[in-house]
Amino acid sequence: MTNVNNNSQVAVKKHKKSNLGIKALDTAANTLIYVILSVMSVLWVLPICYLLYTAFRVTPNTGIINKLFPEDLQLGLGNFIRLFKDTMFLRWFGNTLFVATVSCLITTLFVLMVSYAMSRLRFKLRKPMMNVLLILGMFPGFMSMIAVYFILKALGLTNSLFALILVYSSGAALSYYICKGFFDTIPRSLDEAALLDGASKLRVFWSITVPMSKPIIIYTVLTSFISPWCDFIFVNTIINDRETYTVALGLYKMINAEKSSFNENFTVFCAGACVVGSIITALFISMQRYYVEGISSGAVKG
């Protein structure tokens, strides 16, 4: 519709002949775009279809198959039953849920605190501190992992979920940047009015800035909630007790502990991946709007 409108506007100034040419060109371009987009969509969805297919493939239950649809193919829920019965998946799931919930609460609070201080309050070391935080964020985390492990050991915290929570949320101050950019856009006049009325800065923060920052809070909650579900490197170093694995490490070990188990457990791994994946997908799709706002505001100000 809009297309037609635009063209008719242009037509007022331009010759009708060239207008027709543009229109034909436009239709051709659109057709080409439809073709490209469809092919790409298929390419993007195929691996996920393969994941689903493998998760429901009860026999042959190996990682290697010599045909896409083997003769003895049987589909069913067998892998999911094995996942919940024979592995400690439920336990891992609980662990991850606990770690993710607590660490996302702490992270969000920390990010809001640092961002507010850097965006709204003016104090002596603000600029240097912002630069230091920026620089600190650039060291590869793996470099200090062994030292972190020994600090946790000195605190008597290895093999516990609290260690994971501490590690995941302690770096929160480093990711204040996007949130600060958001706070910078909230008009200051509101704060000033409240301060004149005798409100403390704590009240301004809690009753004015925080309620106005819903998109960025949701973005922070979402990203910090998802990261424990996906990290396996830190868990791998800190935790070596099967009871305290998180989902990611459990699934990773399922097919990477010994080379032989790769084949045996692959279908069960896919079932587990489906469970985790569907939760994150649901979360993600429902909050997609805020996510887009988050990353694009980061880009604008980044």
Add this chain to the structure above:
Amino acid sequence: MNGQQIAATEKKPFAKTRQFFSDLAKGSILTKISCVFMGAGQIGRKQFVKGAVYFILECLFFYYLISFGLGYLAKFGTLGTVAAPEGVWSDELGHFIYPKGDNSFLILLYSVVTLIIIAAFIILWVMNVRGNILNDKLVAEGKKVSTIKEDLYSFINEKFHITLLIPPLLGLLVFTIMPLIFMILIAFTNYDYSNLPPDKLFTWVGFENFKELFTGFGVSGGSGFGVTFLRVLGWTLVWAFFATFSNYFLGMIVALMINKKGIRFKKFFRTMFVIAIAVPQFVTLLLMQKILDVDGILNVILGTNIRWLADTRWNSLIPRIVIIVVNMWIGIPYTLLMCSGVLMNIPADLSEAARIDGANSVQIFFKITLPYMLHVTGPHLITQFVGNINNFNIIWLLTGGGPIDILKYSDQAQSTDLLVTWLYRLTTDNPVRYNIASVIGIIIFVISAGLSLITYNRSSAAKNEEDYQ
């Protein structure tokens, strides 16, 4: 900036310190006592709670220092001199007894901890004396010193930044800064497989490790290390370049196609791509690894026998290309989301005005849409580049750094290793070489920090914080 100004800015901190000490010299007797017994001045002026807190903290500090910290700090210069002796059989207990020697690792770690605690104490001490000097002034002017209520209230008002920043920064100090200082120091020691505590000692070696990395010969007498390093660095940069730009431009093209006027099913297409983001990365990567296996489903469908992730021919060209393609599968949806957000934010009046002036949609695209997109998402490009230099997951989960190519690489490096994955392997697989891993970490840091600081200082965000008001 002229010479005078520079001199003025340089002089400033010293002037402040001098002021502080002259105030202290002129201070009341209470102020002077509290230099030794922290909090005494506050208690003398009836700020009991504040004074008690200072005094207790001082006691705790000295208790820590004497009972624990100093013992380790004394050995900081040598990192221990007594290696653990051999185990001795004990008939009484029925097992070997291992007498304790020095543990270089713990000496280094606890020395760092102690130094940080000492620094914190010095700050506390200055705060204490400053408080006393302020009290002196207030008393001299005949005013009242602050009550505990006022002190506490100031922490949610004038000093609110302290309240806000202390918890996050404390976490950062313990789990980021302390480990980092520790690992940077490791780069100047010979902490590797031949000097592993607690059995053996390691010690300071100065810049030997850096020398080894750049020349190929050093403390361990290894050869070819420098060449390996250059190869890995080269591939890291090539990878980061292709990964960043392929994702950026293709993602942008897809975003433009989906958001083009007249294209229907926008939401459907977008969702198709977004699903790929929502599946956790380690899942997709492990799945891809399986699909691309020699016996994997891709070879079954194609009827070929290509070793997608393990072919060492042509400098491991096939695995390298495959990695970049897989990365496109993962990365394009992110760019798509970001660009869609930006496209929606392009001020509509710009293109309207152009249209009224007679510009066609091609001209609008090249003169308005594209420059706007490039301008807005430019900084993101550098962030992505740095992110890709440190992209551990994709390499580790797809190829694990492999395939192994001993002709070209030494010291555990493999042909698709990035600096980060090599670093990781040096700290986890035998023979471990923590010292070299730390050196690599420092180099990665220098590259990423350099790039980021340039962008950060050029971006408008740093200069015009208040522009968005």
